[in-house]
């Protein structure tokens with residue numbers, strides 16, 4: 001696939017399109033530090049040409065003084081009374097310049113360090129804040145995971161793009177000043193140097209673009225490697241890995257993925273090495289050619305010895321500066337590609353939004369929640385997870401959903417909380433469609449515990465407070481919720497009580513049993529004053545006594561509030577006001593425990609199957 005060179009050039013420089021946006025971000029982090037960094041770098045940028053020019057003046061002055069009679073007496077006498085006043089001034093200035101240069105470079109690293117840290121934090125925050133606004137559907141797509149993986153590199157702080165871009169600007173100012181100085185002596189020499197560097201510039205740009213293409217193509221492999229590394233070295237997985245003896249298997253998988261990535265990188269690195277060596281040689285030949293011409297012109301009296309010092313010094317610097325500029329531009333070009341990914345991620349917009357004008361959630365619920373002919377397919381699949389579903393949850397009613405694995409129970413919860421949008425039909429609360437409600441308001445009125453609830457590596461009290469994060473400091477509310485959710489007994493056993501960090505990841509963290517974690521999760525639901533409570537497998541890990549306790553307390557909480565309980569345990573299910581049996585995303589039968597048993601359908605069959613297991 002061959003593109004015209006103009007298109008290629010546009011694409012190469014196109015990577016910098018987001019740099020102004022990045023600068024705006026940097027500016028917002030700290031205008032004072034940004035201005036300080038720019039000013040300090042300007043001061044630093046003009047020092048090398050000044051130092052070189054002072055050097056030339058000193059050499060010329062020394063040669064001029066060389067013709068005079070040798071000073072008599074001491075160095076001090078010569079310095080004070082001799083004809084060396086101008087020389088002394090130049091030397092003093094050069095000394096001052098060295099001190100200044102040292103001070104500014106220290107100040108630059110201080111200011112840049114502070115600014116960079118703020119910028120990296122701002123990038124991480126932007127990623128987290130934006131992630132919170134995206135749809136669950138977007139998160140479940142592997143394309144988004146790949147984009148996020150690349151965008152994260154921007155936040156990792158490894159690439160230090162900010163400092164590199166500032167360095168480029170500084171180097172450019174120095175190079176321009178040196179070039180201007182040299183141009184006054186011999187304009188064509190500068191042209192020779194620039195032209196000699198062009199092949200290297202093109203080569204670097206080419207290899208950087210190729211490197212990025214490689215990384216992009218291998219994002220999925222890198223994500224897999226990241227996953228394998230995590231699984232292979234985390235405490236959560238250690239137990240199963242040991243017992244199943246999976247260490248070797250994981251290492252093998254990782255090595256295979258790593259070897260594929262490594263091999264491609266190696267080939268690119270070798271080609272890059274060979275080509276950049278050849279291009280660098282062209283630059284060096286040009287530099288020495290120019291140097292020989294300057295020496296020749298000095299010998300022939302066209303330049304003074306001071307001019308020779310200045311020109312050869314300037315050329316050496318210019319050569320070094322142009323090379324580092326080239327390296328800087330190409331390195332930042334490849335990093336700027338991640339900037340592209342970072343902003344592409346920030347520009348993603350969620351599809352599930354609040355309407356411009358929203359209706360309030362009907363609180364308290366008077367008529368109930370209704371699914372009307374609802375159909376839903378997960379994105380990227382052809383199979384209907386739910387189809388033609390009609391379901392009613394009356395005000396103050398507890399409905400239990402039962403059905404075999406994959407029947408669509410959890411999907412109903414996702415639709416009810418608008419984590420996903422139905423493809424067909426609608427869901428209403430007291431006749432108001434979920435689409436017409438403000439998303440945050442809708443979710444604030446629903447308390448949900450999913451079967452795969454999160455075990456936060458936070459303190460016990462924080463783990464409960466996440467159910468209503470505004471009440472993080474409301475110890476009385478947290479204690480009451482812990483009591484309702486049976487977590488008070490769990491807390492009593494913890495040495496640090498409410499303040500006990502949970503999980504193995506944190507210092508002094510205590511691990512809990514599955515049932516104990518579930519009690520903490522149930523307590524979260526009690527933190528909310530929810531009009532609709534959804535419990536997806538709430539008691540699967542609880543012992544029989546705890547299960548009874550949980551449902552007794554739930555009955556008390558449910559006064560005037562609707563609840564949807566999903567469970568495979570019939571001891572839980574039979575307490576519900578109404579039981580809905582799902583099959584292939586549709587309602588198969590519905591009624592009370594007694595009605596369904598009398599009906600002798602699927603429910604009765606499943607119930608008897610489970611009851612037989614206890615006999």
Ligand SMILES: Nc1ncnc2c1ncn2[C@@H]1O[C@H](COP(=O)(O)OP(=O)(O)OP(=O)(O)O)[C@@H](O)[C@H]1O
Pocket residue numbers: 140378379381385403404405406407408409410411412
């Ligand atoms: N994120 C997803 N993407 C694609 N398909 C999905 C996704 N989540 C669930 N499904 C599919 O949708 C169907 C319904 O899944 P759902 O999780 O609602 O079942 P469930 O009744 O809750 O099952 P279980 O009793 O095992 O928890 C299943 O066939 C499942 O494979």
